[in-house]
Amino acid sequence: MMPDRRRVPFCRIPAGMVVALAACAPDAEDGPAAAEPGDLDFAAISEVLLERMALQPGERVLLVGRGGDRWDALVPLLRGGVTAAGATDLGAVDVFGAPLPGAAPSGFASGLGSEPEGWGAALAGVDAAVKLPGALPAPEVPYDVYRALQDVLRGGRGRTIHFHWAGATAFDMVELPVDERVDELYQAALLDTDYSALAATLGAFEAALREGAVRVTTPAGTDIRFETGDRPVTRQDGDASAARAAEARNLIDREVELPPGAVRVSPVLATVEGRIAFPDAAWGGERVEGLVLRFEGGRVVEVRAAVGREGVMAEMEGAGEAGRTFRELAVGFNPLLAIPEGEEWIPYYGYGAGVVRLSLGDNTELGGEVGGGYVRWNFFTDATVAVGGEVWVSDGRLVGR
Numbered sequence: 001m002m003p004d005r006r007r008v009p010f011c012r013i014p015a016g017m018v019v020a021l022a023a024c025a026p027d028a029e030d031g032p033a034a035a036e037p038g039d040l041d042f043a044a045i046s047e048v049l050l051e052r053m054a055l056q057p058g059e060r061v062l063l064v065g066r067g068g069d070r071w072d073a074l075v076p077l078l079r080g081g082v083t084a085a086g087a088t089d090l091g092a093v094d095v096f097g098a099p100l101p102g103a104a105p106s107g108f109a110s111g112l113g114s115e116p117e118g119w120g121a122a123l124a125g126v127d128a129a130v131k132l133p134g135a136l137p138a139p140e141v142p143y144d145v146y147r148a149l150q151d152v153l154r155g156g157r158g159r160t161i162h163f164h165w166a167g168a169t170a171f172d173m174v175e176l177p178v179d180e181r182v183d184e185l186y187q188a189a190l191l192d193t194d195y196s197a198l199a200a201t202l203g204a205f206e207a208a209l210r211e212g213a214v215r216v217t218t219p220a221g222t223d224i225r226f227e228t229g230d231r232p233v234t235r236q237d238g239d240a241s242a243a244r245a246a247e248a249r250n251l252i253d254r255e256v257e258l259p260p261g262a263v264r265v266s267p268v269l270a271t272v273e274g275r276i277a278f279p280d281a282a283w284g285g286e287r288v289e290g291l292v293l294r295f296e297g298g299r300v301v302e303v304r305a306a307v308g309r310e311g312v313m314a315e316m317e318g319a320g321e322a323g324r325t326f327r328e329l330a331v332g333f334n335p336l337l338a339i340p341e342g343e344e345w346i347p348y349y350g351y352g353a354g355v356v357r358l359s360l361g362d363n364t365e366l367g368g369e370v371g372g373g374y375v376r377w378n379f380f381t382d383a384t385v386a387v388g389g390e391v392w393v394s395d396g397r398l399v400g401r
Helices: 042-053 070-084 107-112 116-123 145-154 180-192 195-211 309-324
Strands: 060-064 088-093 128-131 159-163 168-170 174-176 214-217 223-226 233-235 255-258 262-265 273-277 281-283 286-288 292-296 299-304 326-332 356-361 374-376 384-387 390-394
Touching: 042 070, 042 128, 042 159, 042 180, 042 255, 060 070, 060 107, 060 145, 070 088, 088 107, 107 116, 116 145, 128 145, 145 159, 195 233, 195 262, 195 384, 195 390, 223 326, 281 309, 286 309, 299 309, 309 356, 309 374
Parallel strands: 060 088, 060 128, 128 159, 159 255
Antiparallel strands: 168 174, 214 223, 214 384, 223 273, 233 262, 262 326, 273 292, 281 286, 292 299, 326 356, 356 374, 384 390
C-alpha cells in the first residue's frame, strides 16, 4: 500500500451534483494534502493537451484554473500553443469568473465578470476550454464557471478537456492525496498512452455492447445483467477534437477526460436485473459491511447489509429516486492507469485496465432522464465483465485481444 498518506472521504462533483461519501469541501486540516511541485514536464504535458484538442484556426479557447498552485506553469504554455495553432486565446479565469492572478490579461477574461447572469452568452462563444486541476465546482456559491461551461456542453455546444490530477482512491472508497507516486503514474499515462490503440480498444468494446447483453460478477456475490441497446456510449480515448464533439450524444461526450481510458454507459434501465455486492465503505455517515443491493428494472428493490443498513437507507432516502437508480457501467482500459502491482489503491477514478465502476444516481450527463443530483461511484477491482458471453475483464484483469 502507499505509505504515510492522510485520507478523506472520496468524492467528485459533476456539475450541479452531490456525490456520496463526500466531505466535498474539506477544510485544511481534513482535506488531501496539496502536492508540491515535482519533476513534472509541463512543456510535454502542454503539448499533449494541445495535440488532443486538434485546434483549428479561429477557434476560441479558454482556460479555467484555480491559480496560486503549480499548474500556473501550464497557463502560458497552453496560451502560447493556442496562438501558434492560429486559434484565439481567450485567456484564463478561475471558477468565480475572475482572471487568474499572474496570467497575462485578455479582453475576454477581464470582461467575463463575477455575475453569472452574463456567463451563458459569453461562454456559448467558447469553442474549446481546458479545466485545469483544481478548477472544480465551488460549494460556497450556487453557480460558477465550471457549471456554466457544463450547461453550454449540455446544450450541444463546444467541448472541454477535463484535465484531472486526482482520484487516487483506497479500496474502501477513501480518497488519497496526490504525491510523487501519483504524479509519476499520471504523467506517464498522459504522455505515453498509445492513443490510437486505446481508441481502437474502446471502439471494439462499444461495438460489443451494441450486440450483446452485459453481465458483471464478482467473488463477493455481484451478479447483475443489462443491455445498452442504442444508449449513448462514451469512449474516453482522449480525442478532444471538434470532429469528435460533432458526434456527441451527451454531456460527457463533450467533456474529455485526460488522462484517458474508460468506456462509460448508462444502460436501458428496464433491463437492469440482479444484485451488487459492495465493498465495505461509508454510507450515510455510517460504516457499512456486507452490503448487497438487488435491482429490478434498474431500481433497488432490496437492501441487505451485515452492518450499517440504516446508513444505506438514510442515504438513499435523502437522495430520492436517484438514490435507488442504477446509473452507469464504466470499464477502465488504460494499462498505464492500472492498479500498481502489489499496491492497494485505484488510480484516476477507475480508468485503469480492469477496474469496473457500477454507479448509482443521476444519469443525465450520460444521456439519461433520472435527475436529482445524487451520484455514488463504486469501484470493483476483482470483477468479471462479459458482453454477449465474451469475457472482456476476468477477476479484475483485462482479457488480451
